[in-house]
Amino acid sequence: MTMHNPDELVRYKTPEEILGYAKDYPAEVEIRGRLTESTIREISKVKKEPEWMLRLRLKSLELFNKLPMPNWLQGIEMLDLDTMSHYVKPDIEMSSSWEDIPKDIREYYEKIGIPELEAKVLHGLSAQYESETIYHKMKKSLEDKGVVMIPMEEAVHKYPDVIRRYFLRIFPPSDHKFAALHGALWSGGVFVYVPKGVRVEAPIEAFFLIGREMESQFEHTLLIADENSYIYFIEGCTAPMFKTFSFHDGMVELYAHKGAHIRFTTFQNWSKHVINFNNKRAIAEENARVDWVEGSIGSMLTYVYPSTVLRGRNSSSRSVVFTLAKGPYIKDSGSKMFHIGENTKSRIVNKTISMDGGINIYRGVIRIPYGARNATANVECESLILDDKSFAYTYPHNQIEEPTASVSHEATTLRLTEDQIFYLLSRGLDEDDAKNLLIMGFLDELFIEVPFEVANILKKVLEIEFEKLGGVG
Amino acid sequence: MSSPSQVLERLRDIPFQKIRDSPTVKFYTDWNVFESLLELDYAEEYSWETDFIKFEPDVIMFSDRVEMVSDKVSATTLTGGFKEYSEVYGRGDEFINKMEAYHRFRNNYILRLDFDVDIDSYTIVSPSPKGYLPNHLLIDVKEDRKVTLNLVDLGLEEGLKTLFLEANVADGAELKINYIFIHGMGTAAYNEFISSVGGSAGLDFLFLGFGGRMTHIRSNVDLVGRESRGYTYGSLIARGDTKTDVITNVTHHGDYSDSILSVRGGILEKGYLVHRGAARILNKSHEASTAVKSYLTIFGERGTAHSIPMLEVDTGIVAGASHSTSVSRLDEYRIFYLKKMGLSEPEIIDMLLRAYVEYSGVAEVFDVDWRSLVK
Numbered sequence: 001m002t003m004h005n006p007d008e009l010v011r012y013k014t015p016e017e018i019l020g021y022a023k024d025y026p027a028e029v030e031i032r033g034r035l036t037e038s039t040i041r042e043i044s045k046v047k048k049e050p051e052w053m054l055r056l057r058l059k060s061l062e063l064f065n066k067l068p069m070p071n072w073l074q075g076i077e078m079l080d081l082d083t084m085s086h087y088v089k090p091d092i093e094m095s096s097s098w099e100d101i102p103k104d105i106r107e108y109y110e111k112i113g114i115p116e117l118e119a120k121v122l123h124g125l126s127a128q129y130e131s132e133t134i135y136h137k138m139k140k141s142l143e144d145k146g147v148v149m150i151p152m153e154e155a156v157h158k159y160p161d162v163i164r165r166y167f168l169r170i171f172p173p174s175d176h177k178f179a180a181l182h183g184a185l186w187s188g189g190v191f192v193y194v195p196k197g198v199r200v201e202a203p204i205e206a207f208f209l210i211g212r213e214m215e216s217q218f219e220h221t222l223l224i225a226d227e228n229s230y231i232y233f234i235e236g237c238t239a240p241m242f243k244t245f246s247f248h249d250g251m252v253e254l255y256a257h258k259g260a261h262i263r264f265t266t267f268q269n270w271s272k273h274v275i276n277f278n279n280k281r282a283i284a285e286e287n288a289r290v291d292w293v294e295g296s297i298g299s300m301l302t303y304v305y306p307s308t309v310l311r312g313r314n315s316s317s318r319s320v321v322f323t324l325a326k327g328p329y330i331k332d333s334g335s336k337m338f339h340i341g342e343n344t345k346s347r348i349v350n351k352t353i354s355m356d357g358g359i360n361i362y363r364g365v366i367r368i369p370y371g372a373r374n375a376t377a378n379v380e381c382e383s384l385i386l387d388d389k390s391f392a393y394t395y396p397h398n399q400i401e402e403p404t405a406s407v408s409h410e411a412t413t414l415r416l417t418e419d420q421i422f423y424l425l426s427r428g429l430d431e432d433d434a435k436n437l438l439i440m441g442f443l444d445e446l447f448i449e450v451p452f453e454v455a456n457i458l459k460k461v462l463e464i465e466f467e468k469l470g471g472v473g
Numbered sequence: 474m475s476s477p478s479q480v481l482e483r484l485r486d487i488p489f490q491k492i493r494d495s496p497t498v499k500f501y502t503d504w505n506v507f508e509s510l511l512e513l514d515y516a517e518e519y520s521w522e523t524d525f526i527k528f529e530p531d532v533i534m535f536s537d538r539v540e541m542v543s544d545k546v547s548a549t550t551l552t553g554g555f556k557e558y559s560e561v562y563g564r565g566d567e568f569i570n571k572m573e574a575y576h577r578f579r580n581n582y583i584l585r586l587d588f589d590v591d592i593d594s595y596t597i598v599s600p601s602p603k604g605y606l607p608n609h610l611l612i613d614v615k616e617d618r619k620v621t622l623n624l625v626d627l628g629l630e631e632g633l634k635t636l637f638l639e640a641n642v643a644d645g646a647e648l649k650i651n652y653i654f655i656h657g658m659g660t661a662a663y664n665e666f667i668s669s670v671g672g673s674a675g676l677d678f679l680f681l682g683f684g685g686r687m688t689h690i691r692s693n694v695d696l697v698g699r700e701s702r703g704y705t706y707g708s709l710i711a712r713g714d715t716k717t718d719v720i721t722n723v724t725h726h727g728d729y730s731d732s733i734l735s736v737r738g739g740i741l742e743k744g745y746l747v748h749r750g751a752a753r754i755l756n757k758s759h760e761a762s763t764a765v766k767s768y769l770t771i772f773g774e775r776g777t778a779h780s781i782p783m784l785e786v787d788t789g790i791v792a793g794a795s796h797s798t799s800v801s802r803l804d805e806y807r808i809f810y811l812k813k814m815g816l817s818e819p820e821i822i823d824m825l826l827r828a829y830v831e832y833s834g835v836a837e838v839f840d841v842d843w844r845s846l847v848k
Contacts, residue, residue: 071492336496354789367497370775385789388756397495398780398800403740403771406801413786413794 018111019240022212023104032085043087047153060173060183067177075301075330085215086185088130096137114207121453124149124204128219130211131187148193152220155191170253171281178277182218182251189219194229205234213242221252225260235266242273254282261289270299278304286312292319293449300329307336310344318347322446325358334363339375348379354390362394368405381411384442477512480578487571501747502718506661506687510633516602525846526839528625530598534608537581551583572663576635580607589615599636601627612640614648624652628660628685636664644671650678651838656685664690672698678705681835683846684717691720696730707736708833711744718747725758735766739829740776751783765796
C-alpha cells in the first residue's frame, strides 16, 4: 500500500498497526551473542575499517565493561545484550532510488510517507534499515554548494582526519555505559558537513528503522556546521511490532562553529517493543546557536537528554522536548545545558503527557561554572496527566557557580480541568473537541517547530494515540 | 555509651550516600567533612549564651543528659539507646545513610515531649559542643492542640552535631516550629526532621540558618490526613567558606492536602548553598496542592548556588503542582533603581540581605543580630 495522504493514517487503532508485525527479511551478515573483543573485530572487518577505528571501538568496549550500569535507569533490566544481534547487514545494496529497494522493506517507508515527504519537503534523505544505510540521496543543488551528506562508514574512509577530530569527541564513550556500548558497536548513520556561509534552508532527514526483534541498532549521526552556516536536520525513527523487543542506542554529535546555526529535530515513533536509548550532544562555538526539538511518541522505554555545551561567547541553545507516555511505558527525558563561554543563553521547554498508566520523568541540568559571565538560562516544564493511573516526575538540577549568572525555572503539573472544558462547551464545542483543543494547545510549541507536512503526519499519529479522547486534529 | 571505634566498625559497610546526586556534581554534601569527624569523643564542654540571638530556654540537651529548665510540658527520657527506640517505635535497623546510622548508634537518649495543652512558646536548645553532640527529640502534639516550638541549634566551636526531631501532629492540631541554626567554620552538622500531620492538622516549619563547615539538613513532612497542611518557609545565608545543603521534602497521602516549600537564600563571599525541595503526591491523595519555590541570590564573587526543585505526581486528580526557582546575582536594574531613590550600594545590599534573613519570620522570634552573623 502506498500512503499518499496522511489522513489515511487515522484508520489505524494504534500507531503500531501502521507498520504491522515485522516481516522476515534475510540478512547478509548477522553478528549476535556474547559481546567480546572478537565481536568488535568481526564488525570492523565486515566494514573494512581502518585500524584507528578498530582501536576506538576496542577502547569503547573496554570502557563498557568497566563502567557501572547507571543505577537510576528504570525498566532496563530485561535487556540482556548477550542474547541480542549486535550487527545485522540486510541483504540489500544501498541505492538512491526507491525502486531498487525490495518491496517488503520499501512498504515500511511508504506507509509512513517517507518517499512523499522526500519529494515534497526534503533536500536530502538517508534511510537506514537494521544496521546499514539502504537508501541515500541528496539534491544536486546542495552538492553544488559543497554540502557533504554521506553514510557514516563512507565518511570514515573518505574524510578520516575530519572524523578523527570530531567522532566520539563531542560525546565521549567514557560518559556512561551506553555511550561506551555505542562507541564499540556503532553502525550506520550519516555524516553531514555544511561549508562556511552555506545555508541549507530546506530540511534534510535521516530515517532509522529496526526491522527485526532482539536486534540492537547503533546508528551514529555527526553533523558539522562550519562558520556562519545554517542547517535544518530532521531525524525519524520507527519499528514494526515484535513478539519480544529490540534495542536502540543511537548517538548524535553536533558541532556548530562560529556563527553557525543548527536546528536538529527528532521524531521518534518506535513501536512499543523497542527500548530506546539516545545520546545527543552539541558544542556551540562563538555566536553559534543549536536548537533541539525532540518529539518522543512511541517505544517501550525511552531515555533521551539533548544537551549543548555552550563553549563560545554569545552562543545560545534551545531545547524543546515533548514526550507522550501512554500505557505502562516510561519516558525518561530532559535537556542539559553547560554554559562555558561568556554571555551564553539557553532555554529549555519540556512538555509531557501521561495517560493510561504512562510514566514521564524529566531530568535536566543547567550548569554554569565560575567564569561563564552573564550566562542566562530559562527552564519551563509542563506535565499533563490525563487520568488517575499515570505519573509525572521532574528532577531538575540548577548548578550555579558564577555570580553574574541568571537562571529561572518553572514547572507545573496539570490536568484538563472541568472549568476549561466547561468554558469550551459553553462556546459550542462538544466534549471531545474541547479536550482535543486543549491538548493541541498544550503541544502548540512543538508543531510550530516543524515543517507543515511533518506536523501534519505528527498530528495524525497523535490522533490515533488519543483516540479514546475522541481524536486530535 | 559506645566508643567511636566500635560504632565505626559496625558502620563500615554503610555508605554516606548510595546514589550520586547528578551527572555533574557527585554529592551535593561534602561527606569528607563528616568522615574526618566521626572519631570525635562526646562533648563535655558546651556553650549556649550568645549575643547573636535572644531566647529563654525551657530545655537544654547535652550529649548524656537533658536539663529541664521549665516544667511546661510532660517530658520522658528514653535512655535505652537505639535498641529501646526500635522496640518502642517499631523501627528497623535500615538506615538511609551512614550519618543516620551513626546517630542511632551513638545517641544516648531520646527526649520525648507530649503536648496535651496549648503552648505559646517552648524553647529547646541544642548547645554548641566541643566534641560530638547527638540530640534526638520526639514531639507529640495531641488532638486540637496549638503549639509553638522554638528550636535553637548552635555550633560555634570545633565539633560534630547530629540533631533528629520526629514530630507527630494529631488530627486538628497545629504545630509551628521556629528553627534557627548558627554554625561556624569548626562545626559539621547532620540534622533530620521527620513530621507526620493528621487530618485537618497543620505544620509550619520555619527556619533561618547560617551554615557551618558542612551543614546538612533534611526535612520530610508526611501529610497523612485529609485536609492536612504543611508549610515550610526557609531563610538561608551561606557566608565565607561555609557549606549548606538543605533538603525539604513533602509527601501527600491525604485528600485535599496542601503544601508549600519555599526557601530564599543569599550567598556571600565563597559560600556554598544547595536547596533541594521535593514534593510528592501519591496516587491515593486526590485534589492535593503543592508548590515548591527556591530563590537564591549570589552576592559574593565566588559563591555557589545549586537549586533542585523536584515534583513527583502519581495521580491526575491533582488541584495543583508547581515549582519555580531562580538563581541570580543582584539585579543591576534593581540596584540602579534603588540608587536612584537615594540609597548607597552598601545600604542596598543590607536591605536585600535583611529581606532574605527575615523571609521565614524566624529572625523576629529570636531578635537575630544578623549583621554581626553575616560579618
